[in-house]
Amino acid sequence: MSATIMSLAQTQAFLDSEFPQMQAGGRAYHLEAVGPLSARMRLEAHERFLRPGATVSGPAMMALADYALYAAILANIGPVALAVTTNLTFNFLRKPASGDLMAECRLLKLGRRLAVGEVAITSVGHEDIVCHATGTYSIPPR
Amino acid sequence: MSATIMSLAQTQAFLDSEFPQMQAGGRAYHLEAVGPLSARMRLEAHERFLRPGATVSGPAMMALADYALYAAILANIGPVALAVTTNLTFNFLRKPASGDLMAECRLLKLGRRLAVGEVAITSVGHEDIVCHATGTYSIPPR
Amino acid sequence: MSATIMSLAQTQAFLDSEFPQMQAGGRAYHLEAVGPLSARMRLEAHERFLRPGATVSGPAMMALADYALYAAILANIGPVALAVTTNLTFNFLRKPASGDLMAECRLLKLGRRLAVGEVAITSVGHEDIVCHATGTYSIPPR
């Protein structure tokens, strides 16, 4: 039994219907888990995200962090709310390894009007964080 | 006579050779001006950047800000240096209008080791800033 | 005739009554101007803010930026609202010169629920920005 309002499958389905363009060019963002104030999303290292050297680009990591945070919020507040990103801060720590990336995110606050979370992105199979992000989302009146 | 180390054409050519994937799917990022500690870049509102409602997505704006700051740094330090993005902070202020976006950027510091700049993104033909960003870039020893 | 809701004197008086502790140890924060979406505040280089070398400390600059942004919001929305700082981002660009600091701030957005602004801090008599900040404030329902 899930402690989130939407299950993993429900959250993925909602994201797919709201943001079909994220998967344009082939499904690459895979929501792997949602939990109380948390979510985990994997980014497949599709050609379209790669920089020379076969590592995922900075902009692709930024999109992943935003999308994963959005998924965590949605799973925890339900599909009625349309949260809007208001602030995102990224620290790029190291070059990722080639291959898929994993975003682990945790909501630090889920208020009535604002949600704030952090994301740690790692290369799958590696421990070091390659990109750390924090984000704030405005939640419309419900 | 330009006060930058690389001209507009040289900077665009260098970006094209270093980051060909940015223009994959059709040229969309157009560097329009470079100057002392500044640059201006336009993002064409290609289908691949659009959200429902025909406005450019947040991740596309983040990529634009990063790319424009990178261009400003390159034009001002020359092609030998490979700057690396270390920090980016975005404030999303309003939904953009449909259509192209313009990024105006200004370097606040261009040191030997770090460059810091800010970017204001507007919808072309509108005054209000839709996204404001600041970024830090690490410059390798020359 | 002022285009702000509160005049300079009214805004300073409101700040003094709400945040008396900012001036504890001697008046040091001087609001010098308020305008439409803007404010300017000077920080006197009191002993209590100094680092070895007689330059103002980083934390003192952070307090100044927050306080100046708060003043700009207050002047533009009036004394009824109690805005709360939700996000602050600082880029420290250079060591300040010894002496007073000046914070120039500009609101990038003044919405019903969120205000976002930027601040440039300089050493009085010098042009270079020593610290750049952006801040977000949550505005309670009015």
Place this chain on the structure above:
Amino acid sequence: MSATIMSLAQTQAFLDSEFPQMQAGGRAYHLEAVGPLSARMRLEAHERFLRPGATVSGPAMMALADYALYAAILANIGPVALAVTTNLTFNFLRKPASGDLMAECRLLKLGRRLAVGEVAITSVGHEDIVCHATGTYSIPPR
């Protein structure tokens, strides 16, 4: 046996000699632990840090986060290096309870030129994070 380069006592002594003004008005910042890529610092709720309502002010939390990160870096690189804060980002999540605050910090990267860390500040005896910060520090050539 400590895995850090400086012990807790050595780090505190170095901070005291470098930043005596942090403790002006009475010792309030207490470094409680240093470890590999980590540090913990407590801020006593002295009168000089309080806002109306007896909670610690935002600027006091910002100073605490910066100081704690600095301590974590020092303990892990030794007293020779003079790191300089280049970027700090704060998310203010909730009003703190009255009383002391605790800053737990963790370095996400400790490179040759840049160190990046995050800090979670809680009210002592409470679990919820009241302020989350990330910071970047430039480390001079050694």
